[in-house]
Amino acid sequence: MNHWLTILTLVPFLGGIIIAGLGAERKNLVRSLALATCLVGLGGALCMWLHFDPKSGGLQFVEKFDWVPSLGIQYFLGVDGLGLLMVLLTAIVTPLAILASWRMDDRPHVYHALILWLQAGLFGTFTALNFFHWFLFWELGLIPAFFLIKLWGGPKRGPAATQFFIYTMVGSVALLLSFLAIRLATGSFDFIELAAMAKSGVLIAKLQVAFGWKNIGLIIFFGAFLGFEVKVPLIPFHTWLPAAYSEAPSPVTMLLTGVMSKMGVYGFLRILLPIFPDQIRAVLTPLLWLAVATIVLSACAAFAQKDIKRMIAYSSINHLGYCLLALFAATAVATGVNNSDLQKAAALDGALLQMFNHGLTASALFLFVALLEKRSGGLRGLDDFGGLRKIIPVFTGLMGISIFSSLGLPGLNGFVGEFLIFKGVFPLAPWAAAISTIGLLVTAIFLLTLIQRVFCGPLNERWAKMSDLTTAERFLVLPSIVLMFVLGIWPQFILGAVDATVMKLVQQLNF
Amino acid sequence: MNPVNYLQILQLAAPETIVTLTVLVVLGADVTVLRGKSIAARFNVGALLSILGCVSAALLAFTRHTEANLFNGLLVVSPSSDFVKVALLALTIFTILISTSSKFTDHVGEYLSLILLGTIGLMFLVSTEDLLMVFIALEFASLALYILTAFNKHNEKSAEAALKYFLFGGMSAAFLLFGFSLLYGISGSTNLREIAIGIAGKGFDPLLLVALVTTVIGFGFKVAAVPFHLWAPDAYEGAPTPSAAFIGSGSKVASFYILAKIFTLGFVGVEGSAVWHGYLSGWTPVIAIVAALSMVLGNLTAIVQSSAKRMLAYSAIAHAGYMLLGVLSNTPASASAMMFYVITYALTTIGAFGVVAVVEEATGGDAIKNFAGLSKRAPGLSLCLMIFLLSLGGIPPLAGFIGKFFLFSAVVSFGENLGLLWLVILAIAMSAVSFYYYLRVLKAAYVEDAVADAPAIKVPLLTFLALVLLALLVILLGCAPGLLTQFL
């Protein structure tokens, strides 16, 4: 039996413990060790990518042991295209975050240990396939995130961290209760088994037998839905996000937006969609409305922001809204649509791609914000700057690329995902797609406004002496920029691996 | 006229005779040989002599296994009554031991002999089945107790207490006699068994009812049950502490034994029933009411006491209530449970009063606040105090708990369909209440700090010995009650 995934998760965990024990004095050792650990993780992820068989849509690198048999708990790991994609994303963003925090001086040993533990939690979440095992890592990721915000954040970090934690816990508890009910009825915690049961209709039957309520399926679904919705987030449970993202130190925000937010979407894809397709279908219209509202309203909110970080935070909500739009639409019963399977596959492909790309782009954006803050001494208001492109042209150029990627300019990675999503959703839920394009429009507006206010226009004398990107920094942002281009021109790089998985998922949804 | 075989009487009443001789020896020694010696020396020697006498009497009673019935129940000897005598003698020994360090009197010989005389009276009380003898023995013992109460000539409270005790006692004796005479009138005999035959089949004669009530009054006074308890708090508080110990121990043991005998042997057929929702006229409901009142009043009033001796007095009233429950359910199991309870209670009481005596001597008073810091000033003494008070409160594994368990289970078993459970519930509830006031004293001893620079208390040796022995007995009987119950 191979143990790739276990090792992958264990390495950052142990690394974190060692680093925490090193003490506050040996800062450079701490940072180097943290970086090394991440790079090992990255190496491992890439190796797995290479060994991954793109033609099979099923699970690979599976590890399955009995853990507590009487409670149906198994140690069950495995990745398919979706999981591997997420693992790769995590492996890429984390080293970037650590590099971005290189100059951080306040208790670096604890800081880096927390980041590594967060990474371990993320790896675990994306690879676990038994509810107990999965939930363990889901919750485990919360604690480091909480402390990272609480101890190193901005002025309003206390309330932001608490709100973040509590919101997520509310969702988690609902999720837990739902799955306990499922286990009670079906005797299983295994996601794969449960998906099979859902497809054959056995799941609902068993739930009804166990509880005797007609709408029990819907209720359980809502519980689980709540858990993931809070994490994505979807309106109206999104209020924790702007505060958390803006108060957290920027490198942490890179992780939060880059990877943690994907946990929610991953949950939808891995758990909610396969196990509750009928329920989603039953409440499809309200859900679509939710997705649309998320897309449009968050874009409008971003437009109204004066703090760059908050603006990008709202923009994150917006981008992930597209993923959910695709997801919900994929469950639609598309009568009169030929090749509905293909449309659904397109939508889901787009969603996956969007997840990866947004992770990359958003973390890059926040990286730039971090670099800007460093130069401006912490200021990051929209009106604080002006005409910077005259002084820091390289910075402007590279950040501009990221902004355009976020905007969805063809040729850059952001475009492909959104394109596929709309391509898939239009036939399946035309009105939703139509309204969502408003979101695209507003996004364009505020992002261009960002460029205009910060980089163009008359130079703000205050920053006349601002220094451009150093060589080290250039190397830092280079990987992201390169990937943005590569994935923009050759998305097949990713799609090739995930296609089979997506097709399998669509089969799952068919009935 | 039957010739009276005095030799036979002496033989059967051998224990009593031995004690009588001891009285004479002690008195004699005190006025002759020990004249002019210090009080302590006189006490020690006198105590030694008394104890020797008691021990020999006890050994005799314990080892002879005779059964006899003289003069139609006037003098009845049986192994069970002999065992009670042994218990009485043991209690006397302990009382004498704790009195050896007393400083309230210089009439040492008289004091000790009065205790012994009281014991003799009690011993006769338990070995009779005839009403006349009961009365005589009761009065005999009571006289001794009255005087013992008054023995502290330096304290006017002692005299007041004795007078109260005497007046109450006299009146209740009158009641008792009245009742006895009525019984004689109804049944034609003063022998308990014959009385039973005599009243059988007569139904509920109003005179019988009166006799019943007056008997309850008479004995109720003796054991300090409500509402005949008014003398007790003053008597316990005013009397010199060893006397109070004796009143609270030996006299209770004997009184309950004979009370049970009178009701179970004599008032047969008119028990009635005190079962919940199953009231039937008889002596059972009467005793039930008295018991209930005693438990409630005794415990509740004890809570507000600030003097340790008064608190012990009210607790004695409460415990009398529990013991009456044993009388109520007249089965052999409950009788032995009751005796177990009374005997262990008596042992514990002597111990408690012994500690109080020492504290009183050292601190000049018996208020609960005088116990403050006792655990530091006299750790061994406090430990004994803890054992005694916890046993009274009913904490396992001490004798008090097992006694209560035996008693309550016997009572519940007796009533059909758990009919007497209401009484037991009341008893247990009040027992919980009692825990509070016992704990209060322990709190003072263990938690509060003594007055600044209070010196260590030196406990007199004999007293300490007695207390330790008593404490060990309490623990032993709590863990292995079989040791005692095998004789009951």
Add this chain to the structure above:
Amino acid sequence: MLAWTIYITFFGVLVLMLLPRDNARAARIVALLTAIAACVVAFVGAIQQTNPGDVTTIVKVPWIPSIGANYYLAADGISLVLVVLTGLAAVSGILFSWNIEKRTKEFFAFYLALIGGVYGVFLSFDVLLLFVFYELTIIPKYFLIARWGSTRKEYGAMKLALYSFVGSHLVLIGLIAAWVVARGQLGHASLDLIELSKVAFPIAFQHWVFPLVFVGFAILAGMWPFHTWAPTGHVAAPTAGSMLLAGVVMKLGAYGCLRVAMVMFPEGVRMWQGEIACLAVAGIVYGAGVALVQRDFKFVIGYSSVSHMGFVLLGLATLNTIGLDGAVLQMFSHGIIAGLLFGVVGRMVYDRTHTRDFNDLETMQLGKLIPFAGVTFVIAGIASMGLPGFSGFVAEFQVLMGAWAVFPKLTILSGVGILIGVAYTLRAMQKGFYSDAPPKPADHAHPMEPISMPERFGAVMLIGASLVIGLFPGLLMNWIEPCFNSPLSMFARLLVKGGSQ
């Protein structure tokens, strides 16, 4: 072998009493060695049990034949779990009390007497013997709090002692009544739990006896609304006292509910199942809610104990295997976690800062001054919140699963309780250690005493236990489950008709 836990502990009490008065060091060492010895015996004895589903007799000799009482010590899987818990709690409690200077030997004498009584309860299979050990624990509890406690110690101690006493007397009434009825049915007097568990008490009888006995025990378990002694008592107690009280003594009550009340009166339980569940959930939510608004750090933990014990009672009320499993596991888990929480708040914080008021603690920046305490509290808080990875999660998880089958609406309400739990833990964490309030000018400029080795040991021990069971719950589940699964077990009557699984 397990009986030696009791004997060793009481022997330790004797040795302590004989030590010279002022030698605190000797007292501590004797106490620690005794506790460790008993703990080791507990572990070894537990591991040696080959068949946890069955009741393994340790010693059974007649004691008071006339009433059917035997000196009967035995153990099944549940006893093992709780005995191990007691061992761990005892050792860690002593470690956290290493700094007691005032009349040390008496402190540890009372402490060990309490522990000995607790071991006795968990190993007794004769009802009278169980009761004797149960009552025995009241007195040491009282003195530990009244003499070495802090806030309103005398009031708190008296309240606790009286509540416990009243509770145990309610039990006594029920027991005596049951004994009489059983005697009628069996033909002979018996106080043997196993025999009594086979007696079919009349339904009408069970209708009133069961609540009496159950409530009597549940008072000590902190069931709402009889829980009011708990917060006062916990706050008043010295650290080790609180650790034992919340960690072990409250479990005595729950154990009594399970082992005595529920086993003897199965129909009675079923009649009152709903009410018990409601009260349990009321405790969960109320305890958490009140903890949320406390100003005194220790009160937060005290009320959190009430809340967590609510889960135990809920699990008991489910009457299905998984709920009962969860209840027993929660007894273990909460015992460890409560010990940890009180250890931090009482020993690490209060003994150094002499205040437990959040308004004062906020200004002290404790997260920076005593980081070990901060981290320990965070870990303890995480465990207390019921996050996975720690024992609390597995236990609550099972209780909730069991409760879903029987009380779905109440289960959702418990979920709310969990959330409030998260809230008050976060609040305590923030205010106690990681507050952003501006520090007061250094009026007590003396640096804080660093966390000592005994404290570290104690904390690590407890964290380790919670973590190990959180990740490998099978270790304990292997002891607990067979007890409920075996059709011949004393719990068989309980589970026959109740719940699925």
